[in-house]
Every structure is written in structure tokens, then in C-alpha cells.
Amino acid sequence: MAFYVVQFLTGLASAASLFLVASGLSIIFGVTRIVNFAHGAFYMIGAYIAFTLTERFSGAFGFWGGVVVAALAVALIGVLVEMVLLRRIYHAPELFQLLGTFGLTLMVEDLVVLIWGPDDLVGRRAPGFKGAVDFFGQNIPSYDLFLIVLGPVVLGILWLLFQRTRWGVLVRAATQDRDMVAALGVNQKWLFTSVFAVGVFLAALGGALQIPRDAVHHAMDLRIIVEVFVVVVIGGLGSIVGAFVAAVLVSELNAFGILIFPKISIILVFLVMAVVLIVRPWGLFGKPEAAARKTPGLTVNPWRPLTSNERLAALAALVVAAMLPLFAGNYALTVGSEIAIFVIFAVSLHFLMSVGGLASFGHAAYFGLGAYGVAFLAKMAGLPMIVCLLLGPLLGCMGAAVFGFFAVQLSGVYFAMLTLAFAQIVWSIAFQWVGVTGGDNGILGIWPEKWAASPSHFYWLALGVAALVTIALRIAVFSPFGYALRATRDSVLRSEAVGINAKRIQWTAFVIAGTTAGIGGALFAYLKGSVFPDNLGISLSVDALVMVLLGGVETVSGAVIGAIVYKALNIWLVSQTDLSKLVLGGFIVLIVVVFPKGIVGMLEILAQRRRKSSPPGSSLLAKPIESAE
Amino acid sequence: MSVAPPLLAVEGLTKSYGGIHAVRGVSFSLRSGEILALIGPNGAGKSTCFDMLNGQNKPDTGHVRLLGEETTAKKPRDIWRMGVGRTFQITATFATMTVRENVQVALISHGRKLFNLFGSAPNFDRGEAGRLLELVGMGGYAERPCGELAYGDLKRLELAVALANQPKLLLMDEPTAGMAPRERVELMRLTAQIAREKSIGVLFTEHDMDVVFEHADRIIVLNRGTLIAEGSPAEVRSNPQVQAVYLGEGLLYEAEHREGASA
Numbered sequence: 001m002a003f004y005v006v007q008f009l010t011g012l013a014s015a016a017s018l019f020l021v022a023s024g025l026s027i028i029f030g031v032t033r034i035v036n037f038a039h040g041a042f043y044m045i046g047a048y049i050a051f052t053l054t055e056r057f058s059g060a061f062g063f064w065g066g067v068v069v070a071a072l073a074v075a076l077i078g079v080l081v082e083m084v085l086l087r088r089i090y091h092a093p094e095l096f097q098l099l100g101t102f103g104l105t106l107m108v109e110d111l112v113v114l115i116w117g118p119d120d121l122v123g124r125r126a127p128g129f130k131g132a133v134d135f136f137g138q139n140i141p142s143y144d145l146f147l148i149v150l151g152p153v154v155l156g157i158l159w160l161l162f163q164r165t166r167w168g169v170l171v172r173a174a175t176q177d178r179d180m181v182a183a184l185g186v187n188q189k190w191l192f193t194s195v196f197a198v199g200v201f202l203a204a205l206g207g208a209l210q211i212p213r214d215a216v217h218h219a220m221d222l223r224i225i226v227e228v229f230v231v232v233v234i235g236g237l238g239s240i241v242g243a244f245v246a247a248v249l250v251s252e253l254n255a256f257g258i259l260i261f262p263k264i265s266i267i268l269v270f271l272v273m274a275v276v277l278i279v280r281p282w283g284l285f286g287k288p289e290a291a292a293r294k295t296p297g298l299t300v301n302p303w304r305p306l307t308s309n310e311r312l313a314a315l316a317a318l319v320v321a322a323m324l325p326l327f328a329g330n331y332a333l334t335v336g337s338e339i340a341i342f343v344i345f346a347v348s349l350h351f352l353m354s355v356g357g358l359a360s361f362g363h364a365a366y367f368g369l370g371a372y373g374v375a376f377l378a379k380m381a382g383l384p385m386i387v388c389l390l391l392g393p394l395l396g397c398m399g400a401a402v403f404g405f406f407a408v409q410l411s412g413v414y415f416a417m418l419t420l421a422f423a424q425i426v427w428s429i430a431f432q433w434v435g436v437t438g439g440d441n442g443i444l445g446i447w448p449e450k451w452a453a454s455p456s457h458f459y460w461l462a463l464g465v466a467a468l469v470t471i472a473l474r475i476a477v478f479s480p481f482g483y484a485l486r487a488t489r490d491s492v493l494r495s496e497a498v499g500i501n502a503k504r505i506q507w508t509a510f511v512i513a514g515t516t517a518g519i520g521g522a523l524f525a526y527l528k529g530s531v532f533p534d535n536l537g538i539s540l541s542v543d544a545l546v547m548v549l550l551g552g553v554e555t556v557s558g559a560v561i562g563a564i565v566y567k568a569l570n571i572w573l574v575s576q577t578d579l580s581k582l583v584l585g586g587f588i589v590l591i592v593v594v595f596p597k598g599i600v601g602m603l604e605i606l607a608q609r610r611r612k613s614s615p616p617g618s619s620l621l622a623k624p625i626e627s628a629e
Numbered sequence: 630m631s632v633a634p635p636l637l638a639v640e641g642l643t644k645s646y647g648g649i650h651a652v653r654g655v656s657f658s659l660r661s662g663e664i665l666a667l668i669g670p671n672g673a674g675k676s677t678c679f680d681m682l683n684g685q686n687k688p689d690t691g692h693v694r695l696l697g698e699e700t701t702a703k704k705p706r707d708i709w710r711m712g713v714g715r716t717f718q719i720t721a722t723f724a725t726m727t728v729r730e731n732v733q734v735a736l737i738s739h740g741r742k743l744f745n746l747f748g749s750a751p752n753f754d755r756g757e758a759g760r761l762l763e764l765v766g767m768g769g770y771a772e773r774p775c776g777e778l779a780y781g782d783l784k785r786l787e788l789a790v791a792l793a794n795q796p797k798l799l800l801m802d803e804p805t806a807g808m809a810p811r812e813r814v815e816l817m818r819l820t821a822q823i824a825r826e827k828s829i830g831v832l833f834t835e836h837d838m839d840v841v842f843e844h845a846d847r848i849i850v851l852n853r854g855t856l857i858a859e860g861s862p863a864e865v866r867s868n869p870q871v872q873a874v875y876l877g878e879g880l881l882y883e884a885e886h887r888e889g890a891s892a
Contacts (some may be wrong), residue, residue: 065667187656302774303728305751473836480753483726487734490723495723498685498735498790499709500743 002136011255013144013213016151017064019247021224022231023158023240024199030175030238031195034086034483035094035413037101037155039203040225046074046204048116054211060127071205078200082193088593090192095359095414096592099549103394103588105221110582112218124210141211150209154202155244160242171195175238180340200269222538226424230273245284268426274406277418277476281410303486303556304477307366308378318467325456334456335571340462341523341529343563344469346547350559351473355482355550356509357489358408360382361416362423363517363544365403366396368536369426370518371525375443377527385449385526393518399426400514401507408506423541430533431540442532446525462523467501469516470560477556487511519546545571545590552598561600634697635799636830637682638660639709642691644677646692653854654691660798662828665822666841669851675834676802678851683715683800687769695798713875715800719807720783722775728786731773732758733794734745761789765819781812788820799824805840813837817844842866866870 023038075602081104089100128145136437162168170191174181208218214220231250237240250269257268280287281330306314324336349363373395377388403422410418430437437443452458475484488495488502495502534540543566551562569587571582597601637659644652652674659665669675680686682693684705700708711713723731736754737743756888764770765785770778778786784804791799804820805813821844824831835841840849841862848865850858850872858865865871 302725302730302772395680478750479749480742480748482746483730483734483737483750483753484743488724489722490725491721494721494723494790495734496707497704497715497717498793499706499738500734501706505743600876 002115002184006135006138006140007255007259008252009144009148010150011252013141013147014248014254015244015251016147016154017206017210018084018224018227018231018251019151019244020209021261022201022235022243023154023227023246024202024206025228026232026238026240026243027171027202027237028167028199030233031178032086032093032192034089034090034101034254035237035417035625036412037098037198037225038081038108039101039228039534040221040223041105042074042078042203043207044112044216044218044221044223045077045108046070046207047210047220048071048112048121048207048430049204050208051121051211051216052116054124058326063124063127064613065287067205068209071201074204074207075197075201078204079193079197081271082196085589085593086179086196087189088190092101092596095353095416095545095553096596097548098359098413098416099542099545099591100589103592105587106581106588109218109221110579110585114579114582116216116218116598118218119406120217121557122215129212143215146361147452148208149245150433151247153489154181155240158240159384167194178489226420226538227246227269228437230269230421232274233283233414233417233421234273236283238287238408239283239285242283242285252627254438266426267428270421270428274418274425278406278409281414302421303477318463319462322460323457330455333459335568337455337459337523337527338571339460339529339564339567340459340466341520342547342567343466343560344520344523344541345517345544346551347470347473347557348520348561350543350548350551350553350557351476351514352509352518353545354555354559355477355489356485356513356554358411358506358510359416359545360407360419360510360513360541361545362419362426362538364536364538364540365423365426366400366514367521367524367544368430368515368531368533368598369399369538370396370521371531371535372443372521374428374439374522374525375446378446379443385452387525389519389522391619393515396518396521397511400511404507404510404514407502408510413454420538420541423536423538427533427536427538430536437533440533442530446531447529450527452526462527463561464618465519465523469519471555472511473516481505481508499519546591550598552601553606554597555600555604558600559601562598565599634694635659636663636696637832638692638697639682639690639725640694642678642681642693643689644681644686644756645689647707650854652681652688652851655854655856656691657676657849657850657856657859659798659830659832661830662825664831664833664844664846665834666845666848667715667834667851668836668848669836670839670851672816673851674767674854675851679800679802679832679834681715689765707739709794712794712797713800714794714796714798716787716791716802718803720787722783722786722790724774724776726775727771728762728773728775728778729755729758731775731786732761732789732793748827750813750814757793761792762786764792764823765789781808781816784812784816785819788816792823795827796829798809799829799831799833801831802833804833805837813840814843820844 017201021039021043025036028034028036038103050067050070053070054063054616056062057066085100085104089097124145126146129146130445132139132141132165133145170186176189178188190560227250231243234249235244249272253272261268276284282409290395328336330419345367349360352363355360370393374388374392377383378385383391403419407415407418407422431439434437444458447453448458452461484495484500484505487500488505524535534625547566549562550566551558551560570584573583579582591598597605635658639658640656641653642652643650655678665676667678670787677686681688684700684703684707687702690697691701695713698711708778718729725732732752733750736757737750740754742748742753755803759768759771762771765788767782767785767789772780775783775786778863800822805816808816817840820831823829847860847863848862849856850865850871857874858871860868
């Protein structure tokens with residue numbers, strides 16, 4: 001019995017940091033409507049700076065002062081970030097905001113390694129809370145008891161701040177209707193900046209307070225941000241009480257999940273989240289979001305099929321690509337194969353995201369499932385390669401059918417978070433179910449058969465499949481189904497009013513996209529000769545998003561160009577610098593801020609300007625379409 | 630002796646929110662080719678009533694029947710399949726698609742080709758799409774992106790989309806809201822003409838009394854959730870109860886001024 005009580009108290013103590021970070025994220029979202037992916041990065045910087053300060057200055061004052069000063073310093077960094085970056089993307093589609101702040105996270109990951117080194121840092125224990133309390137023979141660290149008290153205290157302080165101060169009233173008003181607050185003459189800019197500073201302060205404080213419990217390391221940002229997403233989604237974005245309750249719930253699920261299902265402790269939390277999202281999509285304490293302003297940066301430029309000249313040009317490009325083995329070496333061909341596979345991956349996400357308006361943050365799950373599908377069939381069933389290639393993607397198809405069914409019940413940020421959570425479930429299964437998936441060691445020795453074994457043959461195979469997939473999806477865009485899918489993206493209300501079952505259309509698109517991604521994954525398994533949990537990890541999902549964005553989210557086939565440029569750049573960068581994340585992150589931020597229309601989108605605009613073929617604007621009374629910028 | 634059921638029959642429709650009775654026991658019917666206006670002051674229950682007809686909202690009690698077939702508690706898309714087209718108070722169109730594509734989507738749905746992955750949508754029923762656009766006077770705008778249309782043109786496009794499944798009934802929620810006076814008259818004249826030619830029943834809600842009295846064959850008046858009057862425009866105009874709850878203040882104002890002028 002005492003053991004369970006102690007376990008419960010440990011859970012409560014873990015909830016404190018989680019609550020601090022989650023409430024910060026929630027407050028920021030409430031006012032600015034930005035889901036700050038970089039929140040985990042601020043948490044991490046908070047921990048690192050606190051580590052440095054508490055090592056430098058001794059004594060109780062040195063420790064507690066260090067923790068607070070660290071949080072304040074990070075809040076200042078937050079203010080800078082808000083003024084330099086976020087102010088430029090408040091009116092961008094939420095996808096760009098998520099990506100922009102993700103780019104920031106990547107940069108921070110490299111920066112902390114640069115400054116503090118790659119090793120785990122073990123901080124010192126908190127003065128005054130070094131011992132443990134005996135509880136019926138079980139030890140409870142007294143620092144845990146401090147944290148248990150701290151959580152409700154912070155909740156109380158925040159409550160007072162929001163209920164009793166003028167600033168708090170403004171924040172609550174802006175959370176309900178920021179346009180109205182602006183119309184009342186409140187200086188939006190500084191309100192947003194101060195809210196962001198408070199949110200970041202809470203995140204950094206959460207990180208700083210963790211140092212007596214956990215080692216400080218450069219991957220702690222992603223771990224916390226995924227948990228925090230889960231917390232705010234369960235609690236309801238924008239609700240602080242919700243963040244508190246959900247933080248406790250999630251921490252307890254973690255604490256007891258390990259006892260009940262040691263193998264799948266991570267999954268338990270995500271399952272609870274999935275159930276909450278389906279039953280109460282706006283979270284336990286959140287409110288249903290009023291239909292916000294139309295978010296996707298929709299183009300006014302209508303899509304059309306390629307003209308015959310353009311088709312010839314595309315065919316010529318394909319022929320040139322097919323001649324690569326005549327003059328390139330094996331390494332270049334392997335890179336070429338990898339690029340072709342990522343073209344498949346990118347166009348599959350593009351179909352879901354651009355045509356269907358559903359930005360998935362967990363698309364790698366289906367890519368990876370395709371790869372694992374091949375691995376199972378080839379290694380366990382010993383089937384021939386061609387059969388594996390045909391059947392392997394079915395695992396991606398099945399995953400997409402199951403998860404897609406739930407995901408399309410939601411839209412916008414919630415869709416993004418749910419797809420991310422599902423991808424994490426799949427990842428944790430691959431990671432933890434060692435008996436079947438090999439866990440971290442993956443499944444090795446999946447080599448192509450003789451007919452496809454040479455680099456040039458494999459390259460032709462990958463190129464051919466990539467071309468087929470791209471063409472098939474293009475046909476689908478201009479098929480009756482493609483029109484219906486675009487219709488649901490533009491207006492669910494109107495779609496339903498003309499007899500379209502919007503969710504079923506979107507679900508179908510999800511399955512198509514997942515299966516296609518699975519095809520890419522199947523080829524990838526043969527290219528690498530192995531599969532690992534990383535093949536369905538977050539960073540691969542983000543790669544896909546960046547490829548689509550880089551090519552141009554508003555174009556029909558920009559993802560092809562995006563995939564080629566991004567992958568080539570990525571491979572080259574990794575070979576050139578150790579700071580690839582820093583460069584990549586900066587690159588993402590740059591696209592989001594400067595080139596939101598992507599490469600192909602920019603080219604289209606240039607071509608249009610040159611043609612000057614826009615018809616005389618007789619009815620420019622038209623309601624302005626919010627552009628992506 | 631069996632009488633053919635009316636196009637639309639509404640019986641005892643009731644909806645409450647908490648203690649507030651938004652709609653109480655509303656009954657009326659509509660014939661094919663008839664244009665019926667549903668009016669009432671703000672908060673009278675027009676929108677609630679309207680939403681229960683088109684499936685956006687479910688009544689607590691009561692029935693809605695289309696040609697004798699129950700539509701109560703059906704989804705909007707199923708009601709559309711039964712032959713009910715609708716337009717929205719704030720236009721809902723597919724903003725990134727062209728005018729023609731907007732109509733084609735409705736035609737694709739009507740032809741039950743929504744899950745066809747390999748056909749050519751740009752060529753789907755082009756002729757019919759063109760005819761519908763000509764009908765509402767939008768033929769010259771077919772290739773224009775919907776997002777750059779003026780508001781009045783969007784309303785006409787919505788009408789074309791609503792006509793794509795050859796509806797028996799059109800539900801129009803404030804069809805002329807937000808339009809210039811001349812556009813209002815044009816749109817309603819067009820609607821009336823199409824309704825009579827194709828024998829389509831039209832139910833519309835409207836705040837503009839000029840539009841209502843000029844174009845409606847019959848008017849029903851809601852106040853505080855109950856039906857207080859029903860009849861021809863002339864009958865409704867002279868109904869003292871309607872004047873009291875709806876036009877009351879306006880008449881008083883006028884009367885006062887007349888008195889003031891004569892004194």
C-alpha cells in the first residue's frame with residue numbers, strides 16, 4: 001500500500017514541471033493562437049542556464065537565485081524571439097507557425113550542444129531539500145514534496161494574476177476575442193509580447209526546477225514538448241486549470257502505467273489523449289473553438305492540369321533523370337534513389353495537406369509502417385522482394401485507415417497534434433516491442449534481390465515508382481474525388497450542403513496518402529537494408545512537412561521539387577557540417593518568414609508577372625483572400 | 630380519397646435551449662412552385678426554425694416532411710439528396726476553385742461520382758455546369774476563381790450550385806443580406822422566375838420587407854418562437870398583430886410624425 005502511495009506522490013511531483021511548461025504553452029496559445037513548438041526548447045535552455053548558474057554560485061541563495069535568474073533570462077530570450085520572429089507570422093497559417101517554431105527548436109538543439117557540450121549534466125541538489133522523508137518504510141525525496149506543493153501554489157498565483165490584475169483581465173479578454181480587444185485600443189503588440197514572456201518564463205522555470213531530479217541533456221526538449229502537447233490537448237488549449245488537471249493525470253498515468261504495462265507505458269498516455277480528443281475534441285476544460293478565420297493561405301490561382309507542352313517538359317526531365325546511371329557513380333545513384341523515395345513520401349503528404357487541407361504532423365508513421373511491413377514479410381515470411389514491395393505498404397494503409405478514422409474527426413491544430421500523437425504511439429510500439437520489432441536495434445539484412453541489387457537498377461526502380469506515384473496522385477487531384485476533396489478543404493459547410501460526406505472523403509484521402517507513404521517506406525527499407533524506429537519518428541515527419549512547404553503548399557506538384565531540393569541539401573549539409581540542425585532550423589525559419597509560397601509558388605508568381613495575363617479587375621470588390629504571408 | 634402530400638409539411642416544430650423556447654409548435658406547409666417568406670423580428674426563432682428544416686439542428690418534437698417523407702433528424706447531406714438545395718446567409722463556396730468547378734462539385738455529387746479517382750473532373754458535365762451558370766447570369770465568369778468574385782456574384786453562384794441537383798425545394802437563408810438594393814431585386818426576380826419555370830418551392834427568410842412583399846406568394850410570421858400570422862402579403866401587411874410586434878414601432882414613429890406635421 002505504502003508503495004502505491006509513494007508512486008502516487010512521485011507522479012504528483014513530476015506533474016509540477018509538466019504543469020509549469022503546459023500552462024505557459026496554454027497561455028501563449030490562448031492569446032496569440034500560436035502553438036509554440038519551441039516551448040520545449042525554452043524549457044531546455046532554462047535547465048541549462050540554471051545548471052550553469054547553480055554550479056557557479058554556491059549556497060541556498062546561489063541555487064534558488066540561479067533558478068529564478070535562469071527563468072528570467074530565458075524569458076528575455078523569449079521576448080527577443082517574439083519580436084524578431086513571431087510578430088512576422090501571427091497572421092500566417094497555423095502550419096507555418098508550427099513549422100517556424102519547430103525550426104527554432106532545431107537551432108536550439110545544436111546551440112546547446114555547442115555551448116554546453118553533448119554530455120548529460122547532473123545538477124546539484126536543492127539546498128534545504130536534500131534528504132528524504134520516510135513513509136512506512138518507503139523513501140520520498142523531500143524535493144518531491146516541495147514540487148508537490150509548488151504546483152498548486154503556481155496555479156494559485158496564476159489565478160490571482162489573471163483574476164486580480166489589469167493585465168490579467170486583458171489577457172482573458174484577448175483569449176476570448178483578440179480582435180475586439182484590439183478594437184478597444186489595447187496595444188496588441190506589447191500584450192502579445194508580455195504574454196509570450198510569461199509563458200516562456202514558466203517553461204524555463206519548469207526546466208530549471210528539474211535539475212535536482214533529472215540530468216540535463218540536449219534531447220529533453222522533444223521529450224517534454226510531446227508530453228506537453230498531450231497535456232494541453234487533454235486539458236484543453238487555453239485553460240490553465242485544464243493544464244493542471246491534465247498534468248496530474250498524465251504524470252499519474254506515467255507513474256502507474258510503468259507498473260501495469262511496463263512494455264507500453266508511453267502508449268497508455270497517448271491512448272487517453274486519443275479518447276479525450278474524440279469524446280471532447282476541445283479538451284476536458286477547453287471550450288469548443290469558434291470557427292476561426294480561414295487559416296490556410298489559400299491561393300486565388302486556380303489549379304489546372306498540365307498543358308501538353310508542360311507534360312513534354314516533365315517527361316523530358318524524367319528522361320534526363322533516368323540517364324543519371326550513364327554518368328554518375330554508385331554513391332550519387334544511392335543518393336538519387338533516396339531522393340526519389342522522398343519524392344514519393346513528399347507527394348503523399350502533399351496530397352493530404354495541400355489538396356485535402358489536412359496538415360499531418362505524423363506522416364512518417366505510415367512511411368515507417370510500410371518499411372516495417374517489408375521487413376516483416378522479407379525476414380519472417382521470407383517472401384520474394386516483389387511481393388514484399390506490393391504487400392508491405394498495406395501495413396501503412398491499415399495504420400492510416402485506423403488512425404485516419406479518428407484524426408479526420410478533428411481539424412487544424414488539433415488534427416496536427418492528434419496525428420503527431422498517433423505517430424508517437426507507433427514509434428513507441430516499434431521502440432518498446434523488442435521481441436517483434438527488434439526495438440532500438442531495428443531489423444537488419446533486408447537486401448534487394450539480384451534484379452534490383454545494383455545501384456543503377458535500384459535507382460531506376462525507385463525513379464519509376466516515384467514517377468508513377470506522382471502521376472497517379474496528379475490524376476487523382478483532377479479526378480472527381482480530387483474536386484470533392486478540395487471542396488471539403490474549402491468549405492465543409494458547403495460540401496455537406498451538396499451531399500458530400502466530408503469526413504469520409506477526408507478519411508479516404510488519409511488512407512491514400514498513408515498507403516502512398518508506405519510505398520516510399522517499403523523502398524526505403526530495401527535501400528537501407530534495415531528498418532529502425534527512427535523511420536517513423538517525429539523528425540522524419542517534419543522533413544516531409546518541410547519538403548512540401550519548400551516546394552509550395554499551394555501548388556499541385558511543388559512537393560516534387562521541394563523533396564529534391566531539400567533532400568539533396570540535407571545530405572550535402574550533413575556531410576559538410578556538424579551543425580546540420582542549426583542550419584536546417586535556420587533554413588526552415590527562413591522559408592516560413594520569407595518564402596511562404598515555396599519554390600514552385602514563387603516561380604508561378606514570377607511567370608504570372610511576366611505574362612501579365614491577369615484579366616482587367618472588373619470585380620475587385622471581391623473579398624480579399626488572406627495570403628500566406 | 631388520398632390527397633397528394635404537400636411539397637413541404639412542417640408540423641408542431643419545437644426547440645428549447647435550457648428554459649428558452651426558441652421555437653414553439655410551428656406548423657406550415659409549402660406547395661411546389663410557391664414562394665414562401667418566413668419573417669419575424671430578431672430573436673423570433675427564424676434561424677432555429679430554418680436550421681431544423683435543413684438538418685443543421687434537430688427539433689425536440691415535431692416533424693418535417695418532404696413530399697410525405699420524413700426529413701426530421703436527417704443530416705444536411707441526406708436532405709440535399711432528397712432534393713433540397715440551399716443557400717447560406719453568409720455565402721459558403723469553394724474559395725480556391727473556379728466558378729465552374731464550384732458547380733461541377735455539386736454535379737459530381739449529384740451524379741454520385743465522388744469516389745471516382747481516375748475520371749477527368751475538369752470535363753465533368755461541362756455542358757450542364759455552363760447551362761446552370763447561364764441560368765443565373767454567370768456564364769461569363771466560369772473560369773474566374775471564386776475567391777475574387779463580388780458578393781452579389783457569389784450569391785448568384787450559390788444559387789447555381791443549389792440548383793445543380795434539380796431540387797424540388799430551395800431553402801434560402803436571408804438571400805439578399807449584404808447586397809446592394811439593385812442586386813437584391815435582381816436576385817429575387819431571378820429566383821422567382823426559376824422557381825415558377827421549374828416548379829420549385831422556395832422558402833426564404835428575409836429582413837428586407839420590400840423584397841418580402843414584392844416576391845413572396847405567401848408570408849408566415851414568427852414572433853417569440855410561435856407562428857402569429859400567415860397569409861398573402863396584403864393579409865399579413867394589414868394584420869394588426871403583425872403590425873404590433875413587427876412593424877409596430879415604425880408605424881408609431883410614422884404616425885407621430887404625421888401628427889406632428891398636421892398639427
